Amino acid sequence: MSPVPRRSLLRAAAVAGAAAQFSWALGTRNAAAAPRAEAADGPVTLDWLEDGGLGAAPGSTVGVPWPKGAHRGDRTFALTDAAGRSVPVQSWPLAHWPDGSLKWTAHAVSSGSGKLTLTAGAPTAPEKKVTVDRRGATLDVSTGVITARIGESGTTIIRSVRRGTTEIARNGRLVVLRQPEFEDGDQTTVRTERFEGTISDVTVEQDGPVRAVVRVDGKHRRGHRDLLPFSVRLYFYAGADSFRMVHTITYDGKQEPGKASGDFLRGIGVRFTVPLRDASYDRHIRLGGEGTGLLREAVKGITGLRRDPGAAVQAAQFAGERLPDPATWDQRVTTRLHYIPEWGDYTLSQLSADGFTLRKRTKKGHGWIGAGGGRRASGFGYVGGAGGGLSFGLRDFWEKHPAQLDIRDAQTDAAEVTLWLWSPEAQPMDLRFYHDGLGQDTFPEQLEGLNITYEDYEPGFGTPYGIARTSELLFWANASTPTADELARQIEAVRVLPQLAAPPKQLIDAKVFGAGLYSEPDRSTPAKAKIEDHLDFLFTYYKDQVEQRRWYGFWDYGDIMHTYDTVRHQWRYDVGGYAWDNSELSPDLWLWYAYLRSGRADIFRFAESMTRHTGEVDVYHLGQWAGLGTRHGVQHYADSAKQQRIANTTYRRFYYFLTADERVGDLMHAGVDSDETFLALDPCARSAPSPTPPTRAPCPSASAPTGADWSPPGSPNGSARAPSGRRQGPACSPPWRPSPPSPTASSRAAACTTSPPADSPSPTPPRSRSPICPPSSAWANSAPNSSTSSTCRSSKRPTTTTAATSTRARPNRPSATAPTSAA
Numbered sequence: 001m002s003p004v005p006r007r008s009l010l011r012a013a014a015v016a017g018a019a020a021q022f023s024w025a026l027g028t029r030n031a032a033a034a035p036r037a038e039a040a041d042g043p044v045t046l047d048w049l050e051d052g053g054l055g056a057a058p059g060s061t062v063g064v065p066w067p068k069g070a071h072r073g074d075r076t077f078a079l080t081d082a083a084g085r086s087v088p089v090q091s092w093p094l095a096h097w098p099d100g101s102l103k104w105t106a107h108a109v110s111s112g113s114g115k116l117t118l119t120a121g122a123p124t125a126p127e128k129k130v131t132v133d134r135r136g137a138t139l140d141v142s143t144g145v146i147t148a149r150i151g152e153s154g155t156t157i158i159r160s161v162r163r164g165t166t167e168i169a170r171n172g173r174l175v176v177l178r179q180p181e182f183e184d185g186d187q188t189t190v191r192t193e194r195f196e197g198t199i200s201d202v203t204v205e206q207d208g209p210v211r212a213v214v215r216v217d218g219k220h221r222r223g224h225r226d227l228l229p230f231s232v233r234l235y236f237y238a239g240a241d242s243f244r245m246v247h248t249i250t251y252d253g254k255q256e257p258g259k260a261s262g263d264f265l266r267g268i269g270v271r272f273t274v275p276l277r278d279a280s281y282d283r284h285i286r287l288g289g290e291g292t293g294l295l296r297e298a299v300k301g302i303t304g305l306r307r308d309p310g311a312a313v314q315a316a317q318f319a320g321e322r323l324p325d326p327a328t329w330d331q332r333v334t335t336r337l338h339y340i341p342e343w344g345d346y347t348l349s350q351l352s353a354d355g356f357t358l359r360k361r362t363k364k365g366h367g368w369i370g371a372g373g374g375r376r377a378s379g380f381g382y383v384g385g386a387g388g389g390l391s392f393g394l395r396d397f398w399e400k401h402p403a404q405l406d407i408r409d410a411q412t413d414a415a416e417v418t419l420w421l422w423s424p425e426a427q428p429m430d431l432r433f434y435h436d437g438l439g440q441d442t443f444p445e446q447l448e449g450l451n452i453t454y455e456d457y458e459p460g461f462g463t464p465y466g467i468a469r470t471s472e473l474l475f476w477a478n479a480s481t482p483t484a485d486e487l488a489r490q491i492e493a494v495r496v497l498p499q500l501a502a503p504p505k506q507l508i509d510a511k512v513f514g515a516g517l518y519s520e521p522d523r524s525t526p527a528k529a530k531i532e533d534h535l536d537f538l539f540t541y542y543k544d545q546v547e548q549r550r551w552y553g554f555w556d557y558g559d560i561m562h563t564y565d566t567v568r569h570q571w572r573y574d575v576g577g578y579a580w581d582n583s584e585l586s587p588d589l590w591l592w593y594a595y596l597r598s599g600r601a602d603i604f605r606f607a608e609s610m611t612r613h614t615g616e617v618d619v620y621h622l623g624q625w626a627g628l629g630t631r632h633g634v635q636h637y638a639d640s641a642k643q644q645r646i647a648n649t650t651y652r653r654f655y656y657f658l659t660a661d662e663r664v665g666d667l668m669h670a671g672v673d674s675d676e677t678f679l680a681l682d683p684c685a686r687s688a689p690s691p692t693p694p695t696r697a698p699c700p701s702a703s704a705p706t707g708a709d710w711s712p713p714g715s716p717n718g719s720a721r722a723p724s725g726r727r728q729g730p731a732c733s734p735p736w737r738p739s740p741p742s743p744t745a746s747s748r749a750a751a752c753t754t755s756p757p758a759d760s761p762s763p764t765p766p767r768s769r770s771p772i773c774p775p776s777s778a779w780a781n782s783a784p785n786s787s788t789s790s791t792c793r794s795s796k797r798p799t800t801t802t803a804a805t806s807t808r809a810r811p812n813r814p815s816a817t818a819p820t821s822a823a
Contacts, residue, residue, distance in 0.1 A: 044064055044506050053498065057498045062658070063107075065510035071120065075105075088110065089108065089118075091107050093105055128143065137152050143236050148243060149161075150214055176194070176220040177268075177269075196221060197220050202216050214236075216234070227253060242474060244473070249468065250467070272390060272392070273415070273416055283299040285298070285381075285382070287405060290374045294484070319484075321481075341362050344410045346406070347360075347405070353552040354550075381407065391476035395471070399557045402425070437459055457640055462637060468617070469555065503599060504520050513653075521597060521598055557609060559613050560587060561580065576634065584631070584632045608655060618637075631646065644675070
């Protein structure tokens with residue numbers, strides 16, 4: 001495959017997108033026009049992104065847009081299936097038009113397999129409603145099939161999960177393993193400490209009748225030490241025997257380059273205890289391998305023995321069914337059952353994207369034996385028996401390696417299950433900055449470094465403190481060991497969470513995400529078909545690069561690389577500012593607009609993983625740079641340019657409004673006030689004649705370049721970049737108003753307008769506005785002297801946070817009723 005420079009690819013996408021938008025000029029007058037979409041305020045047909053409908057998932061939530069004035073703010077909605085039968089639905093507003101009419105609504109369903117039709121009307125209530133009841137220091141959430149008791153204090157998040165009167169799981173908790181020292185070499189001593197998640201706050205965000213959401217916040221604690229704040233959301237749907245967990249951790253530890261001591265994470269896990277009441281030969285273990293393949297074993301196996309208990313008995317055990325009374329078996333087996341080992345411990349470990357291993361042992365203190373392996377495991381498991389058991393799964397299991405599933409003590413009356421988001425068998429999580437500074441102790445030296453590696457470096461800025469990661473988990477409370485077909489459906493739900501979607505014509509006719517910026521694919525003429533084929537090629541190229549280059553891993557999955565090295569035939573993963581992309585040139589927008597016009601599931605999933613990554617890993621959520629993101633680099637947090645453009649909510653709003661995802665809503669809310677951090681940063685520090693900052697200088701709001709701190713406002717780089725970061729310290733005093741310029745400030749302002757060195761990198765040359773960039777955004781590719789750009793630079797509150805946040809409007813919480821003009 002011939003290398004295609006990344007910038008050429010994205011430019012081609014922009015040009016092709018523009019051509020697709022205005023492709024009427026490419027056809028003849030007699031060319032057939034694309035069919036006109038029906039009115040967007042009428043019935044909307046919702047369909048599943050992938051075949052199979054809801055499957056074994058607990059439920060799905062979809063966002064639907066409406067034209068201005070189509071529905072008043074208190075409109076209710078009804079849902080029917082293809083046969084005209086009513087489907088229970090729970091609806092709430094996500095955003096309003098300025099006139100108060102609905103702009104976006106969210107709709108939750110807990111059933112359905114085919115197309116569903118959404119209309120204005122009275123919703124049908126589910127036969128089994130979701131309810132939330134407070135009982136002392138706990139919350140009981142019932143789906144009508146299972147009941148989860150959620151703790152409001154202590155270290156147990158889910159105290160129990162019952163199906164009817166049977167307890168399926170209990171003591172659901174979070175664990176983190178810390179390794180205080182990480183020494184290289186072969187004569188080291190490894191010591192670990194276990195921290196347990198401790199609850200600080202519990203919020204009921206929705207309480208039914210179709211969907212309930214409970215948010216649990218806290219920190220992991222050991223003694224008096226806190227580590228890794230967490231936010232966990234639990235999703236319950238009417239009539240479901242399962243629930244979903246969205247688990248977010250924020251790194252607040254300390255790791256310093258060159259030092260062996262620090263907060264090295266050895267494991268991040270979610271753990272449950274599973275009561276076991278059946279005889280050991282009626283207890284079953286299931287661990288997912290490739291596809292829907294499974295390891296299917298019993299704790300005490302009675303197949304393959306020297307004596308045969310009978311074909312029917314063996315078949316029943318393999319199927320996971322309750323065995324007949326041993327008195328009916330061949331007595332040569334029954335009388336010797338106590339000589340058959342009980343296998344209580346199992347581990348499936350996925351340490352890379354290309355291999356997993358399985359092993360088991362009888363119990364602690366005894367040797368492990370290999371039980372198989374493969375390439376990419378599904379991240380699914382089950383432990384239980386004929387009287388009930390727990391299925392569990394971790395989404396993106398191999399993509400976000402190293403991951404692991406543990407089952408322990410299944411030979412006792414209580415097994416322990418741990419889903420490791422970071423496997424304790426992997427190397428400790430090493431987030432130290434990757435080099436020693438290379439002698440870049442002054443601004444001039446740092447500029448020289450920039451001019452050779454394109455890396456913006458300043459000591460202490462390449463810190464992981466405040467970055468986050470979100471993971472998704474599913475749990476089923478089964479009445480008995482599921483059949484092979486039921487297990488396969490559960491695995492499919494873990495691998496690809498079912499998602500309802502509104503059709504592209506609804507998005508286009510509602511005029512959301514930029515009226516006129518995108519249209520449905522049109523192949524009505526050869527010229528138009530050629531454009532569509534090229535757009536498809538560009539997406540396929542990047543999708544294939546993810547697989548070919550193995551852009552996977554806990555912190556990396558969802559991002560792409562910045563620039564290609566045509567000599568090494570490798571992306572520049574190890575060269576300064578040319579490595580991880582961190583939203584440079586807005587690939588997030590490219591992917592989302594490609595999905596909006598096509599409705600393609602593969603594009604949605606690619607964009608989804610990028611949104612999860614760029615909103616969490618590339619942005620700071622704690623500390624002095626909270627609300628800002630990091631420019632592209634070898635590590636996602638390595639570059640010292642801390643910028644709003646990376647953190648701006650434009651990249652998140654698509655996923656939020658299409659799915660009503662609360663975690664992404666959190667990120668949008670957090671971005672509203674990121675300008676407070678921005679105002680404490682000096683975008684011109686690198687260009688200053690002296691490394692010593694002035695005692696009082698104008699705030700960035702008075703004169704903020706749109707490029708990085710080494711990129712003056714009149715330079716080519718200034719046309720598409722938001723201000724980036726140096727701490728201004730005392731230069732701005734409350735209430736964050738510009739101060740009269742001092743002589744020092746004047747010299748600094750002059751430095752900001754001085755041309756860069758002749759050999760300075762120029763990664764973003766002037767370009768015309770791309771069709772994938774909404775015109776209201778400060779990061780739009782407009783000329784530096786355009787009215788849009790100058791308006792954005794002179795505003796105290798930059799418009800890098802989309803229309804929703806530039807007007808201080810916020811995405812609605814589920815219970816919110818105030819109008820907003822978001823999206």
